[in-house]
Every structure is written in C-alpha cells, then in structure tokens.
Amino acid sequence: MINLSSARSPTPTFSLPPSSPYPKPPTISYSLLKASYPPTPTGQSLLFPARWRRRRRTPSVPQAIASASLESAQSVLEAASVLAAIILVHESGHFLAASLQGIHVSKFAIGFGPVLARFVANGVEYSLRAFPLGGFVGFPDDDPDSDIPTDDADLLKNRPILDRLLVISAGVAANVVFAYLIVFTQVLAVGLPVQDPLPGVLVPDVRNGSAAARDGIRPGDVILGVDGASAPSISEVVDLIKMSPKRNVAIKVAREGMESLELNVVPDESSDGTGRIGVQLSPNFRLSKVRPRNLAEATTLAGKEFLGLTSTVLDGLKQIFLNFSQSAGKVSGPVAIIAVGAEVARSSSDGLFQFAAVINLNLAAINLLPLPALDGGSLALLLVEAARGGRKIPREVEQRIMSSGILLVVMLGLFLMVRDTLNLDFIKEIL
Structure with missing residues (x-):
C-alpha cells in the first residue's frame, strides 16, 4: 500500500492453494488481514465437529x-x-x-x-x-x-x-x-513437486474417542473400500459414512507393514442425524519432483x-x-x-x-x-x-x-x- 496522506495504509493478503503438495491444513486460504476457507472438497469438515x-x-x-x-x-x-x-x-x-x-x-x-x-x-x-x-x-x-x-x-x-x-x-x-x-x-x-495419484483415501488423523478410533482405524491408514465399493473417492467415503449412523460399515484399509484389513466401524450419529466417524481425509498420492x-x-x-x-x-x-x-x-x-x-x-x-x-x-x-x-x-x-x-x-x-x-x-x-x-x-x- 501507499500512503497518500497522514493516514496509514495496510497491506493484505495471501492464500494457500488446496492443490499444494506440501503438508498443511487443506483447502484453507489465508491473508495478511483476512482470509477465506472455501467449501472443502475433501470432506473432512463433514466428519469432524466444527471445534x-x-x-x-x-x-x-x-x-x-x-x-x-x-x-x-x-x-x-x-x-x-x-x-x-x-x-x-x-x-x-x-x-x-x-x-x-x-x-x-x-x-x-x-x-x-x-x-x-x-x-x-x-x-x-x-x-x-x-x-x-x-x-x-x-x-x-x-x-x-x-x-x-x-x-x-x-x-x-x-x-x-x-x-x-x-x-x-x-x-x-x-x-x-x-x-x-x-x-x-x-x-x-x-x-517442481508433482503428485502421483495412488489408490485409496488417506487418513492423516483420527480423533481420540471417535468411532474410528474405537473400531481400529489408525492415522496413516489408507481406505481401499467401503461396504464393498472399491477404490472410493473422498466424496464417496463421506457420503457412505453420513448415510450410516449407528449402522455397521465394512471398511477395508491398507496399513504399513501389514496386509489389508477389514474393519467394522459403527459411525456415531451427529446432531443432524448423519453419521460421523471422526477422521480427517485427504487424497492419497506419492510426491516426486521434476x-x-x-x-x-x-x-x-x-x-x-x-x-x-x-x-x-x-x-x-x-x-x-x-x-x-x-x-x-x-x-x-x-x-x-x-x-x-x-x-x-x-x-x-x-x-x-x-x-x-x-x-x-x-x-x-x-x-x-x-x-x-x-x-x-x-x-x-x-x-x-x-x-x-x-x-x-x-x-x-x-x-x-x-x-x-x-x-x-x-x-x-x-x-x-x-x-x-x-x-x-x-x-x-x-x-
């Protein structure tokens, strides 16, 4: 900013792109004075309570x-x-x-x-x-x-x-x-960092005491299937969980050092009647450089x-x-x-x-x-x-x-x- 008078002119702002390959809170844009959080395509806000x-x-x-x-x-x-x-x-x-x-x-x-x-x-x-x-x-x-x-x-x-x-x-x-x-x-x-897509949906974080934690999902797991649907997208995982409050959901995960596991998870019921298991979800990819x-x-x-x-x-x-x-x-x-x-x-x-x-x-x-x-x-x-x-x-x-x-x-x-x-x-x- 420039100052054309005796007043002071602040200088805002920036945003981090949702597509950035570097670890960071996803789909968040910030600014020096203000920022917005556009609706996230990853679905983690649907599974986590706001707090x-x-x-x-x-x-x-x-x-x-x-x-x-x-x-x-x-x-x-x-x-x-x-x-x-x-x-x-x-x-x-x-x-x-x-x-x-x-x-x-x-x-x-x-x-x-x-x-x-x-x-x-x-x-x-x-x-x-x-x-x-x-x-x-x-x-x-x-x-x-x-x-x-x-x-x-x-x-x-x-x-x-x-x-x-x-x-x-x-x-x-x-x-x-x-x-x-x-x-x-x-x-x-x-x-230049390049994302090479991998099958499945990554689980970066699991909330303590959540349905996912109680039923065996761990941070770092990769969801390979939900209720028989293989290679699901993030939106598909979210939709299936939301539609299954208090109902057993078969989730197939890949875990480091082990063969794939079949876990039975019972989503908690949110205040709006939808299911929630308390995990953060993100695309699964391998990072390489050109x-x-x-x-x-x-x-x-x-x-x-x-x-x-x-x-x-x-x-x-x-x-x-x-x-x-x-x-x-x-x-x-x-x-x-x-x-x-x-x-x-x-x-x-x-x-x-x-x-x-x-x-x-x-x-x-x-x-x-x-x-x-x-x-x-x-x-x-x-x-x-x-x-x-x-x-x-x-x-x-x-x-x-x-x-x-x-x-x-x-x-x-x-x-x-x-x-x-x-x-x-x-x-x-x-x-």
Whole structure:
C-alpha cells in the first residue's frame, strides 16, 4: 500500500492453494488481514465437529510447552521472515516507482503503530513498527511539518495521472514479479513437486474417542473400500459414512507393514442425524519432483506453475465473494498466516517456496480490489479523476474515504490477531 496522506495504509493478503503438495491444513486460504476457507472438497469438515477442524491430537500442557523446541521456533521465524519479505517487496515497489520518477517520499515503514526502530537517510524516515499488519510508503503532500512548497511539481499529488498510476500499481507489479522469481528459483533449486495419484483415501488423523478410533482405524491408514465399493473417492467415503449412523460399515484399509484389513466401524450419529466417524481425509498420492535439464525448460516449468498458482488463487478469492456469508466467520489474520507457514516449514523447507509465491499472488489480487485502504481504492479514485477530465477530487473527500477504510482494516486486523492467537491449540490448552 501507499500512503497518500497522514493516514496509514495496510497491506493484505495471501492464500494457500488446496492443490499444494506440501503438508498443511487443506483447502484453507489465508491473508495478511483476512482470509477465506472455501467449501472443502475433501470432506473432512463433514466428519469432524466444527471445534475439531484443523486440529491435531492435542498434547497436554507440559507437552505443549515442551513442543516449543528450537525446531518449532526456527519454523515460526522462517514463516515470519517470509511474511516480512513479501511486505517489504510490495512497499519497495511503491517506493522505487516514486523515487525513480523523482517524486518526493517522506516515509517507508514495515508494520503499523509504535515505532520499534528507525533511521533517516536522504530525507526519508525508514521504520519498523509494532503491528505486523502490512506497511506503508508516506508522501509529504499534506504534511504540515514539511518544508516542501505545496505547488512543488515533484509532490505526488501534483504529478500527471499516469505518473501516479505507476506509483500506485507498482506494489502489485512487484509482488507478481517476485512470485514468478520465487517459483523460478524453486524449479532450479529443488525441482517442481508433482503428485502421483495412488489408490485409496488417506487418513492423516483420527480423533481420540471417535468411532474410528474405537473400531481400529489408525492415522496413516489408507481406505481401499467401503461396504464393498472399491477404490472410493473422498466424496464417496463421506457420503457412505453420513448415510450410516449407528449402522455397521465394512471398511477395508491398507496399513504399513501389514496386509489389508477389514474393519467394522459403527459411525456415531451427529446432531443432524448423519453419521460421523471422526477422521480427517485427504487424497492419497506419492510426491516426486521434476527437475529441468536447462534454463529454457526451467523457464517453461516455472511459467506453467506460476499460471497454475495464479489460477488457484483467483479461484479461491472468487469463492470468498460467492460464499461470503459462509466464510466471513472464518476470516484469519497474520497469526494464522505464520502458524500455517511454520507448519509448512516444519514439514518441508521446500514448501516455503510455494508458500511465499502464493502470498505474493494473493496480495497482488486483493490489493487490486476497488476498496478504500487498498491500492485498488486509490486506483479507483484516480480513474474517477481521469473521467472528470483531470479535475481532482476534493482532497478532504479523498482523505475521508481512505482514512475510514484504513481505520476499519486496522481494527479488523487487530481483532483477528487476538482471535487467532486465542485459537492456537497450545493457547486453548493453557486456557
């Protein structure tokens, strides 16, 4: 985001694609300020009660404290560093677009609120601030303490529409370019992950005390058949379980080190009368990597992966707006971002490449929305000015629109930070 007045402009958002091969909570998209959880195709939400979704088997309080190991701290630091780098790239796009055109810039900040550290160089104040809700680039256009004349041609507000458009859109452009470079680096450094489908449905987790746990299903089992139906899909497993409350269901599973087993499971009855056995389900696949033989092939592979991630992010955002009433209560903030990033880092350091690329793409897409406090809101005001034949919108009107949006977004961000922190598993255990 850029700061066209004395107000602060936050920088949202990102999403993790459901198709990512790296271990993470499935079908969840996050953002720096908000996120949506589109309806999951895997069906695990149909088998878990709401309070158990996205939840692993929870350790005791001593175990939770002990789990805060050096490895966990390192993965959290890695995820936070990725988040900070994305914000830095976005704001650097605005900053460079202004500086290269000779436009006056007064501030460059990562975060909002109280200043933790600052220094001044070439008349620009660079600062790190307390709340990691984004960042801003400040311009002295309306700063009463600035000694720059208000009619200076190098103030942003006095520049032609095209110059201002380049400054406003440069943050989005920087994130898109950075996302491609991340994918290209991933292809060269570690290869491109590819999912090779395997038969059956994987059971990553089983809730303690559930029907599945009582009747012998274990984490890591692969469901090969249900009631005689072989090679079922996730949706088929879910449908058969839902239709069989308190009725014996024959489930054939493959277990490591053993031949296939035939288990008789009696689903519990949910409040809506459907069956539930208390397992998490996911596609069964083997992960392999494709490595390029030369730079040309690396460019092609990176381009295809980049377009695929872009399509996934846009589809996910579309689902947010099409199902907003269902997803509004599942909005998450920076704490959830770092939590999922830390899980990706613990599972596979390779996954941080895709994690970072998707954050960039989601940030770019969200910032183009014509909403106050986003780059798209500033672009919309600029287009209105162009439609008026270059006649500027009254400064007071523009500031009221942007300031109200900024205030709303910052308040929402603070609320989400508190809520997401309270929703962390180890915090729930302590409370």
